[in-house]
Amino acid sequence: MKSTLTFVAALIGSLSLTACTTTTPESGQTNVANATQDILVAENCIGSTEPPAAWAGKLVSTDDPQLLTNSLGEPNQGKLCQGQVYKVKDGEALTIYRAWNSTNPNSQYGAWWATSQPDGKVAQYRAGYEICYQWSPLDKLTRCELKSGSKLVIGNGQSAQCSQWLTYPVSADQQLYLEDTASLVGNCQTYDAVFGWE
Structure with missing residues (x-):
C-alpha cells in the first residue's frame, strides 16, 4: 500500500525547510523518508524568504506553523517551495498587488x-509566479494596503505542472501568501487589463 505523504515544516532561524514524511498504516508511526524523490528541502528551492529591503523595517518574523504549512506545495503542484511567516508591525502598512480572474469575482x-x-x-509573469493558464487569465489587477498586525508568508514559488506540454520550474520570484485576505486589506483599487503588443 502506498504511503501517505504529508508535509512537516521546520523553521531554523530564517531558513524554512519542508520534508515529506511517510506514515506506515500498520504501525501508525511517521518517519522522514530517505528516498531522494520523497524529500523536499530548501536546497531544492531558489530565492530568498527575506523581506524586500523597503519592507524590512515594517515586518517582524513570527511563528505560525499552520499558516506556513498551508502555503507550501509539493513539486509540480504550485504554491510555495519555501517560506517564512511575518507580521506587519503596529502602525505600518504595506502595498501589495494581485492579478486575478474577472470571471470569478471571489x-x-x-x-x-x-x-x-x-x-x-x-508569459514571464506566469512563469515567475507559476500561474497556469487554467487558473487565471490575469485580466484584473487589485492593489491594496496590508494592515498592521496582518500575518503573511513570504516565499518563493514551487514548480507547477499545467499540462503535459507546460511545467513551470521553481522560481526565485517572491510571492505572498495570505489567509482571510479581505479582512487584512484596505484602500483597494482595481484595474482592467488592456492589450499591449511589442
Missing part, C-alpha cells in the same frame, strides 16, 4: 499576492 481577494505591480511580458 478570486479578487485570494491567497496569492505580489510585492510589486506586475509589469513586462505576461
Whole structure:
C-alpha cells in the first residue's frame, strides 16, 4: 500500500525547510523518508524568504506553523517551495498587488499576492509566479494596503505542472501568501487589463 505523504515544516532561524514524511498504516508511526524523490528541502528551492529591503523595517518574523504549512506545495503542484511567516508591525502598512480572474469575482481577494505591480511580458509573469493558464487569465489587477498586525508568508514559488506540454520550474520570484485576505486589506483599487503588443 502506498504511503501517505504529508508535509512537516521546520523553521531554523530564517531558513524554512519542508520534508515529506511517510506514515506506515500498520504501525501508525511517521518517519522522514530517505528516498531522494520523497524529500523536499530548501536546497531544492531558489530565492530568498527575506523581506524586500523597503519592507524590512515594517515586518517582524513570527511563528505560525499552520499558516506556513498551508502555503507550501509539493513539486509540480504550485504554491510555495519555501517560506517564512511575518507580521506587519503596529502602525505600518504595506502595498501589495494581485492579478486575478474577472470571471470569478471571489478570486479578487485570494491567497496569492505580489510585492510589486506586475509589469513586462505576461508569459514571464506566469512563469515567475507559476500561474497556469487554467487558473487565471490575469485580466484584473487589485492593489491594496496590508494592515498592521496582518500575518503573511513570504516565499518563493514551487514548480507547477499545467499540462503535459507546460511545467513551470521553481522560481526565485517572491510571492505572498495570505489567509482571510479581505479582512487584512484596505484602500483597494482595481484595474482592467488592456492589450499591449511589442
